[in-house]
Structures are given as structure tokens and as C-alpha cells.
Amino acid sequence: MLDTNIKAQLTAHFDKLNNDIEIVAYVDDSAKSREMLDLLEDIAGLSGRISLEQRRDADERTPSFSLNRPGGHIDLRFAGIPMGHEFTSLVLALLQVGGHPPKVSEEVIEQIRNLEGTFRFETFISLSCHNCPEVVQALNLLAVLNPNVSHVMIDGGVFQREVEARNIMAVPAIFLNGEHFGQGRMELAQILARIDTGAASRDAEKLSAKDPYDVLIVGGGPAGAAAAIYTARKGVRTGIVAERFGGQVMDTLGIENFISVKETEGPKLVAALEEHVKSYDIDVMNVQRAAALIPGELMEIRLTSGAVLKSKTVIVATGARWRELNVPGEKEYRGKGVAYCPHCDGPLFKGKRVAVVGGGNSGVEAAIDLAGIVGHVTLLEFADKLRADAVLQKKLASLPNVTILTNAQTMDITGDGQRVNGMEYIDRTSGVRHRLELEGVFIQIGLVPNTDWLKGTVELSKYGEIEVDARGQTSIPGVFAAGDVTTVPYKQIITAMGDGAKAALGTFDHLIRH
Known part of the structure; x- marks a missing residue:
């Protein structure tokens, strides 16, 4: 699964391991399990300090795997296949479980080790999300350094039923002890400030x-x-x-x-x-x-x-x-279908109908990106023509699953109380009000x-x-x-x-x- 160059780089990294690492993989007969095993077998074959065990357990997310030291108390897991932006998170986790020192100050390390309480973190991600790895890596570090902290990265694309059950429509979505903790990019310092009472003062x-x-x-x-x-x-x-x-x-x-x-x-x-x-x-x-x-x-x-x-x-x-539309429904459904980052949240709308509000470069680029993932994109622009570069407009016009609406004034975003189900706009030329049935609205109207x-x-x-x-x-x-x-x-x-x-x-x- 891994090419020769990556294997050579990983071999050099794994020479820095000070502790043995135990990988336990939870698998079934699915193609995703086989893909995950191929990755883990490649990794285990690069160092004598890394062992791999396979298990079948109906109570575990499948496919998933845990990282630990022999006799250790680290609860760090990956549910899904951490490739794409998350491959770095996997490599860092392996190094840190293997005893390689993290690149944070001794003061921060001591603060993490002194955390009191039980912290069971779950982070839902998409592999195309460039904001997710920082959250995953921060929570992984907490789990490595403090046995009171557990963390699992969950690929929303693999565990879609769980995503739908929890009404997750934006990533990263972070849960602590079963309750929603945060959404979007969070740094280690921000997380510590939230869970370390007294840190702010x-x-x-x-x-x-x-x-x-x-x-x-x-x-x-x-x-x-x-x-x-x-x-x-x-x-x-x-x-x-x-x-x-x-x-x-x-x-x-x-x-x-x-x-x-x-x-x-x-x-x-x-x-x-x-x-x-x-x-x-x-x-x-x-x-x-x-x-x-x-x-x-x-x-x-x-x-x-x-x-x-x-x-x-x-x-x-x-x-x-990001500039907000300031229309009814925008704040109520933020993270429940209203989004601002198509790269991060686009994969959660696979096969669905979405709208992009904004006809500048960012809006047209968002519509182009989303068109390759979602079922249909409607682009709404307030003015009488798009403002994006000509090359972007030409690309957008060539896509079969995109509708472009100009002179369209967004009036509100609607939902069922749990997630977005549509939006309404006025045609500024005719004055007629229209409704779009959709599952997501991406707002791209400037700063x-x-x-x-x-x-x-x-x-x-x-x-x-x-x-x-x-x-x-x-x-x-x-x-x-x-x-x-x-x-x-x-x-x-x-x-x-x-x-x-x-x-x-x-x-x-x-x-x-x-």
C-alpha cells in the first residue's frame, strides 16, 4: 500500500523508537478492513519494535486499530484508514507511543500529565479536511501522556451511520464523554484551556x-x-x-x-x-x-x-x-448544514444537494470542488453576473451537475430543527420568491x-x-x-x-x- 519512498522515510523515523509498539486491528471481511490491514502490515514490517495483532470484536468499530506499549495504559485509536491529511497524524502517534519526545515545551507536557478527571474524546474527521489533523494530533498527544485521556479518530466517510445518528455535518467534530465539545480547528493550547480548570486565571x-x-x-x-x-x-x-x-x-x-x-x-x-x-x-x-x-x-x-x-x-x-449572510437560519444551522469550508465539510455531503452563496473566486472554486463530491450544486450570486476569474467561470459552466443563479438574493435557510432542508431566495429581476430543497449551504461572500x-x-x-x-x-x-x-x-x-x-x-x- 505504501510506496518505496514513503517506506524508506518511515524506516528512518522508526529508528528513533525507544519503546515497542503494539497495534491491535479490529477487522471483518470487508474491503475497508483489508485495506487497513495492508497499511498496518506495511508499517509493522518496517521495524522490529512494531507488532500487529488482528481481532474480531462486534463491540469495536470496524475497521479500526489501537496503539499501545506492552503493558502500557495508552488508549489511542484510529477508526478508519488514516491516509490523506491524517497520515501524518498516524506517523506522529506511532513515534510518540514509541517514546519519541513530542515537540512541545516541558511546561505543557507537565500540564497534560497533571490533568485530573476522565476525558474520553472522539473526533469525527474527513480525510480531505486540512483542519482536522491538528485536532487529532493534539488529542492523540493527550492520550499518550495521560492515562486518564482516551482518543479515537473516526473517519466520517467510513462510519456514515454514526455521523448521521449524531447529526454531524461539519468536521472536525469533537465529542468529550459523549457530549459535543467543539467543532472546527482547535490547537492544543485551546483544548487544554477548556479542560484544565484554573489554567485561564x-x-x-x-x-x-x-x-x-x-x-x-x-x-x-x-x-x-x-x-x-x-x-x-x-x-x-x-x-x-x-x-x-x-x-x-x-x-x-x-x-x-x-x-x-x-x-x-x-x-x-x-x-x-x-x-x-x-x-x-x-x-x-x-x-x-x-x-x-x-x-x-x-x-x-x-x-x-x-x-x-x-x-x-x-x-x-x-x-x-468569514462574512456571514445574516439571514434567518444561518446561525441556527451552523454546523448542521451551514458551512464555510468546502474542503473540510464537502465529503459529508456526498451525493446530496447543496448551495454555494457567492460568485467571486472563493464561491466558484467552492462550487467546482463540491461538484466532484455532491449530487448537485446551485450557485447563487446577488449581482447580475459572477465576479470570479474567467478561467474559473469557464470550468464551472462545463460541469453538468451545477446550476448558476444570478440576481439571487438569499432570504433564509430552513431546517427541521436538526439539519438544513432548504433555502429561499428572491429573483431580483422578477421579484418572485423561490425555494430550493437541499441539505447543505456553503457561504462564500468575503471577509x-x-x-x-x-x-x-x-x-x-x-x-x-x-x-x-x-x-x-x-x-x-x-x-x-x-x-x-x-x-x-x-x-x-x-x-x-x-x-x-x-x-x-x-x-x-x-x-x-x-
Whole structure:
């Protein structure tokens, strides 16, 4: 099942194993069980430290397998065949069960080991979901380090009955002790903050005790990372506080216009950014959300945790988020048929009828992707024509299971209380109201800046963007801004990085003059 190159790479990785690994496979006579066994037999054949046992057990998900050490107390399982984006999760789990140290701080390892209680996690994923592996890998690590934690990755494409029984319509979907715990991308720090009671107050106390910075950057996306690198290289005390390092780029799949890199994926680019940032003396404070900016001789950034950070200058790089339709039913059915990531959630709608709202590049790309999975796609655009690039429009028009509706104003999204069952729109030309019977709605109508916490502080445009000058200076001296959160046009990764560098240089110039 594995090609020669992958086997060679895995053999090199497995040379690092310090402990024996026991794989127990739960199988039946199905093709999926045979496929899973082929994978596990390939893996077991690469190292004398890995053993494989087959079992038939009606009480276990089939096909699935567990990883443990001889005499160990690790409850870590994969239900399905972890290929695609999840193959890395499998390799990391094997290494960690085999005793290879994880790439997290000793402080985090100690926090995990000290967790008290029983935590039985289940994560439903799709193999095409690029947001799922981070969740799977974080929960796998918890299971490896703490016997009170168990985790199973469940491929929704294999266990569709369970997906339907739990009304799962977006991935990753995380359950803790049988109850819904979270949905969407979650980092290890976010998960720990949820289950480690008292962690938030401890963190707030530590953060508030930090000395003032010369430059404090709010936001950890491309703009924030570039700004931090530029200020750190100037030798000034620099900090980054971010709700999620990487920002919206973490949710971006294909990137093909980042100059000098022919193609990459959002998570890979963010990993490279994080590595670059951490090569400098930059204080990175992740999983922290800004609540207010208080101008003064020393600027204050107040966080939702209650912590207060101080700095001589501030660069705001909080980016943007998916714009919502704000129609009845959207919030009620989010995660129950209303989705924003076609790459992640598309496989859950295999063979079903869906709609995509938005005729720009993101909307048309989403419709093209979904057309290869779902039964039928209806694309709705408010304007009288699509706004996507001509090459994308041509591709979309060639697909037999796509209907394009222009001059269509979405009015509401309907459901049966459990999941979406349709939507209604008005034909803006005739004024006639129509209904579409469908199971999913993917919303792709652009971005809204993350500036709610700044209203009444800095000047904002009518669209909520921060007004900046050519140097990134805002209406408050010493407060700069960069990236998608500002009035700068063309919201692109590469322009955000340039804006971050520019704001950093403007900030340094402000520091030396004042």
C-alpha cells in the first residue's frame, strides 16, 4: 500500500523508537478492513519494535486499530484508514507511543500529565479536511501522556451511520464523554484551556506580570508575523499576542500565488512562519483574545482572560473572518448544514444537494470542488453576473451537475430543527420568491475585519476597517495597523506580509523619534 519512498522515510523515523509498539486491528471481511490491514502490515514490517495483532470484536468499530506499549495504559485509536491529511497524524502517534519526545515545551507536557478527571474524546474527521489533523494530533498527544485521556479518530466517510445518528455535518467534530465539545480547528493550547480548570486565571496572572514591550503586535497571521520579525531584527523588545497563530491562513488549502513558492497549503506556510518568528527573541502569547486597546504613554491591551499587557507602541494585525449572510437560519444551522469550508465539510455531503452563496473566486472554486463530491450544486450570486476569474467561470459552466443563479438574493435557510432542508431566495429581476430543497449551504461572500474590540478607539472606515496612512499609522500616535484588518486594498497573503513589514518600520521610526 505504501510506496518505496514513503517506506524508506518511515524506516528512518522508526529508528528513533525507544519503546515497542503494539497495534491491535479490529477487522471483518470487508474491503475497508483489508485495506487497513495492508497499511498496518506495511508499517509493522518496517521495524522490529512494531507488532500487529488482528481481532474480531462486534463491540469495536470496524475497521479500526489501537496503539499501545506492552503493558502500557495508552488508549489511542484510529477508526478508519488514516491516509490523506491524517497520515501524518498516524506517523506522529506511532513515534510518540514509541517514546519519541513530542515537540512541545516541558511546561505543557507537565500540564497534560497533571490533568485530573476522565476525558474520553472522539473526533469525527474527513480525510480531505486540512483542519482536522491538528485536532487529532493534539488529542492523540493527550492520550499518550495521560492515562486518564482516551482518543479515537473516526473517519466520517467510513462510519456514515454514526455521523448521521449524531447529526454531524461539519468536521472536525469533537465529542468529550459523549457530549459535543467543539467543532472546527482547535490547537492544543485551546483544548487544554477548556479542560484544565484554573489554567485561564494562571495564564492571566503570568501575562499581566510581564514587563512592558517596545512593540506589541496583536494578531499572529502573515501581517503580524512579518511585523514581529522586522521589529525583532531592530533589536527592540517585541511581543505577539494572538487568538490563533497563523490566523485565517490556517483555514486556506491551496496557495499558488505566493511568489517564489509554486504551491503550498495554509498550515504549511503557517508552520514556516512560526519557525521563522521563533528564531528571534519574540515573546509569542498564543490563544489570547484582545478585548480593548487603552491608549496612553504606555498602551494597554486588555485580554478577554482579564490579563493586561503594556507596550510603548502597538501594531494591530487581527485580520478578518468569514462574512456571514445574516439571514434567518444561518446561525441556527451552523454546523448542521451551514458551512464555510468546502474542503473540510464537502465529503459529508456526498451525493446530496447543496448551495454555494457567492460568485467571486472563493464561491466558484467552492462550487467546482463540491461538484466532484455532491449530487448537485446551485450557485447563487446577488449581482447580475459572477465576479470570479474567467478561467474559473469557464470550468464551472462545463460541469453538468451545477446550476448558476444570478440576481439571487438569499432570504433564509430552513431546517427541521436538526439539519438544513432548504433555502429561499428572491429573483431580483422578477421579484418572485423561490425555494430550493437541499441539505447543505456553503457561504462564500468575503471577509469582515476583526475590529469589534476597537470601536470608539481608532478611526474605522464604513466597512469597519482601520484607517491607516502610507506608513501604517492609525489615528492614534504609536498605534499602527497592517493586513486585512486595514483599509489597504487587495486582501492577499503576500500584501499582508508587506503591510506588516511596513508597519514595523513605521513603528520603529516612531520609537526613535519619540
